[in-house]
Amino acid sequence: MPETREIKTHGHSVPVRVDPEPEREGRPALWPTVGEYPIYDEFLYSTMTTDHERSERFLAALAELAPGRRVLDIGTGEDLLWARESVKAGAEHAVAVEVIEGAFDKAADTLTALDRRDRITLLRGESTTLRFAPRAEICVAEIIGSMAGAEGAAAVLADARASHLVPRGRVVPHRAVTLAAAVRLADLLPGQPVAFAEASLPYLESVFDWNGGPFDIRLRVENPHTDALLCDGRPVEVLDFNGELRTEQRTTTRLDITRASHVDGVLTWLNLWCLPGEEPLDALRTKTNWASIYFPLFDRPLPVAPGDVLELSVETALSDDGIHPDYHLAGTLHTTDGHQHHGSLASPHHAGPFKAHPAYQALFPTA
Numbered sequence: 001m002p003e004t005r006e007i008k009t010h011g012h013s014v015p016v017r018v019d020p021e022p023e024r025e026g027r028p029a030l031w032p033t034v035g036e037y038p039i040y041d042e043f044l045y046s047t048m049t050t051d052h053e054r055s056e057r058f059l060a061a062l063a064e065l066a067p068g069r070r071v072l073d074i075g076t077g078e079d080l081l082w083a084r085e086s087v088k089a090g091a092e093h094a095v096a097v098e099v100i101e102g103a104f105d106k107a108a109d110t111l112t113a114l115d116r117r118d119r120i121t122l123l124r125g126e127s128t129t130l131r132f133a134p135r136a137e138i139c140v141a142e143i144i145g146s147m148a149g150a151e152g153a154a155a156v157l158a159d160a161r162a163s164h165l166v167p168r169g170r171v172v173p174h175r176a177v178t179l180a181a182a183v184r185l186a187d188l189l190p191g192q193p194v195a196f197a198e199a200s201l202p203y204l205e206s207v208f209d210w211n212g213g214p215f216d217i218r219l220r221v222e223n224p225h226t227d228a229l230l231c232d233g234r235p236v237e238v239l240d241f242n243g244e245l246r247t248e249q250r251t252t253t254r255l256d257i258t259r260a261s262h263v264d265g266v267l268t269w270l271n272l273w274c275l276p277g278e279e280p281l282d283a284l285r286t287k288t289n290w291a292s293i294y295f296p297l298f299d300r301p302l303p304v305a306p307g308d309v310l311e312l313s314v315e316t317a318l319s320d321d322g323i324h325p326d327y328h329l330a331g332t333l334h335t336t337d338g339h340q341h342h343g344s345l346a347s348p349h350h351a352g353p354f355k356a357h358p359a360y361q362a363l364f365p366t367a
């Protein structure tokens with residue numbers, strides 16, 4: 001049974017629907033998204049450093065690209081991770097950049113204790129405002145979200161290519177794509193309440209505090225029940241970090257429903273290539289810290305049958321910080337009996353409305 005808890009933000013109490021059942025390995029869990037906000041802590045950094053699938057791919061790319069080269073690690077985090085690994089792989093030098101003060105301080109402590117510390121320069125600040133020379137030959141940046149571009153990878157890496165990399169410099173990762181499929185939220189969490197995991201509440205509070213109040217934060221679904229997908233996944237956001245990198249884009253795609261059920265929104269998830277030509281990391285089917293993001297579209301679950309089509313458009317536009325994208329989704333369900341149903345969702349990075357959609361009204365009940 002879900003319970004209602006109160007979190008405090010900016011002097012206000014916000015009731016939140018919570019699943020009191022403790023999280024277990026493999027059990028679905030609903031969290032707010034956290035990666036696109038400056039609220040990282042030791043726990044979040046450790047979920048990334050212990051992500052073997054992720055590490056394997058980044059390390060393979062660095063083994064191929066770093067030897068003898070100057071590397072720039074954007075968003076090095078408190079562990080100075082990819083800067084250290086680049087030097088270990090034979091990089092001539094690495095510049096590591098981190099914007100969060102606490103993480104930078106810990107990275108500075110880590111650096112002091114390293115043998116090869118003269119081969120790493122650590123800088124505090126945003127890569128988009130820092131300027132340094134000489135230019136790097138390789139840029140490694142794990143600023144990829146569960147919705148691939150949500151952490152600002154397009155704007156940050158477009159700037160890195162223009163300002164920090166030599167003309168033929170290479171970026172790791174190589175490519176990120178967000179896929180989407182039609183779903184009903186309740187089916188992603190079978191036998192469980194549609195409610196936030198209890199452990200996620202401090203993060204919800206931190207993001208709301210950072211934002212200056214509550215808003216309809218994106219919904220992160222960990223270990224979603226994949227049988228809930230009503231169609232194949234289709235790309236809705238494409239980021240080619242070594243090619244034509246668009247900071248804003250709009251895609252329209254057709255989701256062909258393959259079985260009878262209900263739909264109320266879409267689930268999105270990441271496919272990531274660190275090197276060209278490799279099999280992508282598929283976040284939906286891999287044990288990784290990247291989860292999937294559910295976006296509500298319709299006010300209530302609508303019945304669907306094979307042959308129905310959800311026409312989905314996803315627009316990515318930079319928010320007023322010029323880095324993090326706002327997403328806007330619109331869907332039209334075309335049923336085989338000739339009916340059409342429209343639904344949409346504005347999902348800004350910050351400063352958006354609160355409880356604008358029934359899915360959020362259920363998650364944040366009125367006291």
Ligand SMILES: C[S@@+](CC[C@H](N)C(=O)[O-])C[C@H]1O[C@@H](n2cnc3c(N)ncnc32)[C@H](O)[C@@H]1O
Pocket residue numbers: 035038040045048049074075076077078081082097098099100103125126127128142143144152156
């Ligand atoms: C997802 S974490 C990755 C941390 C570490 N590199 C790893 O892979 O485990 C992203 C980090 O990048 C930092 N960050 C994001 N954009 C940045 C930017 N433009 N300049 C500097 N740091 C940035 C965040 O503060 C955060 O510490």
